Amino acid sequence: MQAAEETMPGAPSGIRRQLGRAEAALGLAVEAVAGLLVAVETVVLFAGVLARYVFHDSLVWSDELASILFLWLAMLGAVVAFRRGEHMRMTALATRAPPALRGLLEALAVAAPILFLLLLLHPAIDYAVEESFIVTPALEIPGSWRAAALPTGLGLMLLMAVSRLLRLGGAGRTLGALALVVAVAGGFWLAGPMLAPLGNLNLLIFFVGLVAVTVLAGVPIAFCFGLATFGYLALTTRVPIMVVVGRMDEGMSHLILLAVPLFVFLGSLIEMTGMARAMIRFLANLLGHVRGGLSYVLVGAMYLVSGISGAKAADMAAVAPVLFPEMRERGAKPGDLVALLAATGAQTETIPPSLVLITIGSVTGVSIGALFTGGLLPGAVLALVLCLVVRWRHRGAGVARAAMPPAREILRSFVIAVPALALPFLIRAAVIEGVATATEVSTIGIAYGALAGLLIYRQFDWRRLGPILVETASLSGAILLIIGAATGMAWALTQSGFSRDLAAAMAALPGGRAGFLAVSILAFVVLGSVLEGIPAIVLFGPLLFPIARTMGVHEVHYAMVVILAMGIGLFAPPFGVGYYAACAISRISPDEGMRPIWGYMLALLIGTVVIAAVPWISIGFL
Structure with a gap:
């Protein structure tokens, strides 16, 4: 993106330089505040745990303050992600387009958000004003202090988007993208009187057609x-648009979701302090002499590290740089390495404290503690099937042994490695014993990881702490903005009566419960590849989990099945974003892993079917 901005003639060079300086100054200020908010949230929640468990007192204001700051963290993190181009998007088609079309699509990926931000900014201001009449119970401050984060974040993203669009490409592409967005929006507005009588057919137009086109275009x-939710409500209903802002607020500010940035931070911390490296070195010493042993180490290391960080990108970044050089020296092919890394990313989606587990518990009401307990054995089953594939592939003499x-x-x-190996058990025990909630337990891990890095491993790099906090805010903002937008979209779908129709259709499927699970697996494999994991869960979880209960499927069992199916789609090429993340972290071309990954994906699919057929694997220890 930066190279494109430097080479494509857009606005005059003097204006471009001024815009670049202004955006850089504003961006650095926002990054500093967002990173500081991550640190403050960690301190506030950890102080609440210490006060309650150690001093037998409670800080009645801690959760309230954390909730207020959390919405600001989510919105400012979304601003940082927008500035860095880190919002989740499907780029598989855009990157394969001819150069001229690719440039137009890149401009469109900025112009379309500008339209949404412009449309939502005024309702967000009205929403913040309305919230000023609500006073928080503990701190006794107006609710507008928290709600003001929404218009502030939207306004800052709008400034970043306009600046980027002016600097992004040639005038023709910029004007072309703006003209296309205005033309489509104008066409929908003019067609408004004809859309209203169509009833639920509008769901296909907006939530299938419009979403599919924009996702494939790389928005x-x-x-x-x-955009789909705003268009549907504005053109086909009489619902006030401020409701969209309210639903976004509700989706983004659920205190359970505060675990997202904290576990992302914890994942980066264990990599920085050398804890992940210590675990991997022990596993390598234990199994490295076995034929293909380091492949088994990769599977086991991803399982253990996932039990600490919860974020797949952090897991892969912690494991791959340590193992891959040695595996290459022993003759492993780059394509095999990245294929197995991506497969282990899908395998560990249910390992607590997976961000997907936390998200699904937040949006469906399923106990996060039960999800944490139920997720361990399914992950082990998939680890076993991956190891069987590894064993079969290394039955010859292709890889040297140490x-x-x-x-x-x-x-x-x-x-x-003992201090590092103890961390997953510490996190799990803290939740089960009631020492901390699923949100707070990450702060215990952070404190433990920091002390271990400072006192045991002596690898705590203070210079990396600031960038890690900013990266945490950016990734969290990107995830939480999706959750907020998907919450509004799911609410609109529910209000339309779609959930009732979907329940009736799913209940009528042949095969009863087995047919329902089979369709769910296929659906979430597709959704995971197109929408990525968390958006698919947020959008369809509230709709499908009640249906699963009526079909007699245990909610934890169903959660494991859909999460694993979604993970297969997320890490399977050609559309799975997780696969390309594994390639980027490994610095291996995606083409090299295309062929070897399918054996692993088939094994994961078979394992998922086994887990779906045997509910005890998911709920046997509840």
Whole structure:
């Protein structure tokens, strides 16, 4: 993106430079505040845990303050993500388009959000004004202090979008993208009187047609959902548009979701402090002498690291740089490496504290503690099927083996790894024993990880702390904006009566419960590849989980099935974004992993079918 801005003649060079300086100054200020909010949220929640569990007192204001700051963190993080171009979007088609069309699509990916931000800014201001009449119970401050984050974030994103569009490309492409957006919006507005009588056919027009076109064009997914919801409510109903803002607020500010930035932060922290490296070194010493042993280590390391971080990007970034150089030296092919890394990303989607588990508990009301307990064994089952594929692929003599290290070396690496290996068990025990909630427990992990890095591993790099906090805010903002937009979209679908029709259609499927689970697996594989994981869960979870209950499917069992199916779609090429993330982290061309990954994906699909057929795997330990 930066190279395109430097080479494509857009606005005059003097104006472009001034815009660049202004955007850089504003962006740095927003990044500083967003990173600071991550740190403050960590301190506030950890202080609440200490006060309650150690001093047997409670900070009645801590959750309220955390909730207020959380909405600001979500919106400012979304601004940082927009500035960095890190909002989730499907780029598979755009990157394969001819250069001229690709430039137009890049401009469209900025112009379409501008329209949404312009349309929503005034209702967001009205919403903040309305919230001023509500006073918080503990701190006794107006609700507008929190709600003001919405118009502030939208306004800052609008400034960033306009600046980027002016600097992005040639005048023809910029004007072409703006003209296309205005033409489509104008066409829908003129067609408004004809749309209203169509009833639920509008659901296909807006939530299937418009969303599909914008997603395939490369528009960030959050804005695709937002534009579809805004258009549907504005043109076919009499619902006040401020309701969209309210639903976004509700979706983004649920306190359970505060675990998202905190676990992202924890994932980066264990990589920085060397805890992940210590675990991987122990596993490598234990299994590295076995034929293909480091492949088994990769599967096991992803399982363990996922039990700490909850974020797949953090997991892969912690494991791949440590293992891949040694695996290459032993003759492993780059395509096999990235294929297995992507497959383990899909395998570990149910390992607590997965962000998807936290999200699904937030939007469906399923106990997060039950999800944490139920997710361990399904992940182990998929690890087993991946290991079977690894064993079959290494049955020949294609990969060299290393000599088994002395028992003393294995024991030494185990002792070094013990503090790191203890962290997943500490997190799980803290939740089960009631020491902390699923939201707060991440702060215990952060405090433990920081102390371990400072006192045990001596690898705490203070210079990296600021960038890590900013990266945490950016990723969290991108995720939470999608959740907010998808919450509004799911509410509109529910109000339309679609959920009742969907329930009736799913109940009428042949095969009863088995047919319902089979269709759910296929549907979430597709949704996971197109919408990515969290948007698919937020959008369809509230609709499908009540149907699963009526079909006699345990909600935790159903959660495991749909999460694993979604993970397969997320990490399967050619559309799965997770696969390309694995390639980027590994610095391996996506083409090299296309062929070897399908064996792993088939194994994961078979494992998911087994988990769907045997509910005990998911609910046996509840």
